[in-house]
Amino acid sequence: MAGRGLTKVLPLRTAVSTSAGLASAAINFLAVVDVAVNVGGRSAWLAIMVAGVLILMAASNFSELNGLFPSAASIRVWARRGLNDQVSLVASLVYATTVVFVIAADGFVLGHVFHAAVGGVPGILWVVLILAATAAINLRGIKIAGVVQDSNAFFLLGTLVLISLIAIWRGPQLDIGPLFHFGSHWFEGVALGVFIFVGFEWVSPLAEEFHDARAIPRGMYIALGLIAIAFGLFALALTDIVPHPSQLATSLIPQLIVGRTALGALGFWWMALITLTTAMTTFNGGLVTASRFVYALARERSLPSAWARLNARLVPSSALLGLATVALGLCVLVYVTGEYEVLINAGAGVESLMYALTSVLVFSLRRREPHRKRPFHAFWYPVVPGFVALIFLGLAVGALTTPVGTGNTPWALVFVGGLTVAATIYVVFGLPKKRRQEVLARSAKTVSADPP
Amino acid sequence: MGLTATLQGFAEKCNQHERLRVMNRDWTRNVRVLAEDVGQDYWIRSVAGELSAGEGELSEDADMEIRADQRVLEAVFSGEMTPTEPYNQGDLMVRGNQDDLFRLDVITLMIWGE
Numbered sequence: 434m435a436g437r438g439l440t441k442v443l444p445l446r447t448a449v450s451t452s453a454g455l456a457s458a459a460i461n462f463l464a465v466v467d468v469a470v471n472v473g474g475r476s477a478w479l480a481i482m483v484a485g486v487l488i489l490m491a492a493s494n495f496s497e498l499n500g501l502f503p504s505a506a507s508i509r510v511w512a513r514r515g516l517n518d519q520v521s522l523v524a525s526l527v528y529a530t531t532v533v534f535v536i537a538a539d540g541f542v543l544g545h546v547f548h549a550a551v552g553g554v555p556g557i558l559w560v561v562l563i564l565a566a567t568a569a570i571n572l573r574g575i576k577i578a579g580v581v582q583d584s585n586a587f588f589l590l591g592t593l594v595l596i597s598l599i600a601i602w603r604g605p606q607l608d609i610g611p612l613f614h615f616g617s618h619w620f621e622g623v624a625l626g627v628f629i630f631v632g633f634e635w636v637s638p639l640a641e642e643f644h645d646a647r648a649i650p651r652g653m654y655i656a657l658g659l660i661a662i663a664f665g666l667f668a669l670a671l672t673d674i675v676p677h678p679s680q681l682a683t684s685l686i687p688q689l690i691v692g693r694t695a696l697g698a699l700g701f702w703w704m705a706l707i708t709l710t711t712a713m714t715t716f717n718g719g720l721v722t723a724s725r726f727v728y729a730l731a732r733e734r735s736l737p738s739a740w741a742r743l744n745a746r747l748v749p750s751s752a753l754l755g756l757a758t759v760a761l762g763l764c765v766l767v768y769v770t771g772e773y774e775v776l777i778n779a780g781a782g783v784e785s786l787m788y789a790l791t792s793v794l795v796f797s798l799r800r801r802e803p804h805r806k807r808p809f810h811a812f813w814y815p816v817v818p819g820f821v822a823l824i825f826l827g828l829a830v831g832a833l834t835t836p837v838g839t840g841n842t843p844w845a846l847v848f849v850g851g852l853t854v855a856a857t858i859y860v861v862f863g864l865p866k867k868r869r870q871e872v873l874a875r876s877a878k879t880v881s882a883d884p885p
Numbered sequence: 886m887g888l889t890a891t892l893q894g895f896a897e898k899c900n901q902h903e904r905l906r907v908m909n910r911d912w913t914r915n916v917r918v919l920a921e922d923v924g925q926d927y928w929i930r931s932v933a934g935e936l937s938a939g940e941g942e943l944s945e946d947a948d949m950e951i952r953a954d955q956r957v958l959e960a961v962f963s964g965e966m967t968p969t970e971p972y973n974q975g976d977l978m979v980r981g982n983q984d985d986l987f988r989l990d991v992i993t994l995m996i997w998g999e
Contacts, residue, residue, distance in 0.1 A: 506972060513973065574984075641981065641986075743991060
């Protein structure tokens with residue numbers, strides 16, 4: 434009988450762990466504190482749940498687009514089909530750089546956690562060591578990196594649930610009333626809560642490794658549910674231990690505080706280990722995804738061909754090392770300046786813009802390719818995609834225009850705006866010139882190779 | 886030239902390439918190639934780096950599946966275009982392991998250059 438199936442396809446578990454692992458960054462612990470400060474304390478868990486519902490709506494856009502074009506090039510393909518080549522390329526370049534922001538911001542948190550835990554060693558040294566180790570693992574092939582990624586997410590989420598439950602049990606008596614108290618900045622809290630989930634969609638480039646097109650949507654939804662439960666419980670534990678979270682507003686180690694309350698020194702070190710694995714997940718997942726994305730752009734001649742080099746293990750080594758170096762440079766910069774919030778806001782802003790863009794693409798592709806097979810449809814089209822576009826556009830504006838540091842300058846907007854302008858100039862002016870030169874070089878080569 | 890001949894030419898070029906034979910000696914895979922517009926199945930088989938190709942369905946499960954219109958498949962497997970171009974346009978869809986996808990990309994790169 435003729436074979437029709439595929440061997441070596443990924444299980445649903447991998448879709449869940451990849452999605453949950455990439456969303457679970459070390460900066461999420463600080464985001465929980467920010468949510469709690471804004472909502473005025475104990476209803477932080479509820480704000481996180483509501484944020485989860487908003488993200489679920491955005492996930493339904495990704496599900497439809499993934500089903501339409503299950504490709505590792507994800508947003509590059511969707512935007513090219515739904516809009517045009519130039520917009521797609523600018524969006525792809527800016528989106529790829531977001532990975533570097535998140536790695537750098539996570540590195541900053543990791544460095545501070547380990548400096549708090551092991552006082553004698555400078556925090557930045559930990560970041561250099563771990564980033565270098567992650568890059569080295571990645572250079573040896575995707576399999577080891579995949580094992581790290583697969584196990585990390587469940588370890589992290591399981592630990593968060595366990596430690597949080599113990600902290601709640603050991604903490605002061607839980608008063609039910611404040612759990613549903615809506616403070617004056619409750620909606621700002623929900624907006625901040627959304628950023629705990631961002632990155633869940635980075636599982637999209639794995640779409641072609643699943644035989645069942647529904648694995649990615651299912652994986653994303655399960656992952657979002659697990660993240661909501663784990664970080665919701667963490668928020669509950671944190672606000673139970675510290676009823677006035679503004680006391681923690683400048684802390685970079687809230688997870689260590691919860692860990693110590695739950696299990697003393699063991700809990701403290703356990704949470705330090707969790708921070709390490711969380712940062713590794715971010716470094717690892719970010720480098721795996723972004724390096725292959727950069728490789729693909731270089732292979733279609735949209736980026737310099739040097740970025741398309743593969744090592745003997747078929748790893749895009751130039752792209753990987755380049756991205757790791759840029760991330761390390763940014764990390765050192767924020768470590769020296771302490772302005773890590775610029776990167777968080779920039780990353781959150783770009784991610785929100787991408788979620789809004791997916792709505793535009795859902796509308797556009799339904800019009801342009803109405804008969805193409807859609808294994809999954811976005812929820813309640815056109816209402817939910819329209820709502821997602823408005824909500825996430827608003828969140829992007831909020832994240833990018835929030836002043837950070839001294840003065841009133843929205844540095845995240847300056848940063849992302851500068852990047853977008855640079856990418857646009859490259860795509861509109863630099864790339865056509867580069868392509869013309871390549872065509873001329875190829876013609877010259879062909880002419881000189883022709884026999885007289 | 887039809888797609889069968891193109892695929893067989895591709896396999897022959899691989900087999901004649903000394904570096905590719907060394908590189909692919911641990912690569913044993915069945916690749917299903919589907920020309921979607923005409924609904925015709927083709928296959929490429931690698932046994933320890935020795936490639937063969939033909940028309941029709943595979944007799945066993947595939948490790949990788951490549952789908953596109955016939956003209957795109959002909960262009961890719963004859964070296965007229967890199968696989969990445971139609972891939973990034975959504976005109977060439979692949980299912981399977983990313984390592985295998987990279988391997989096929991490298992094969993085309995080594996045979997025809999950038």
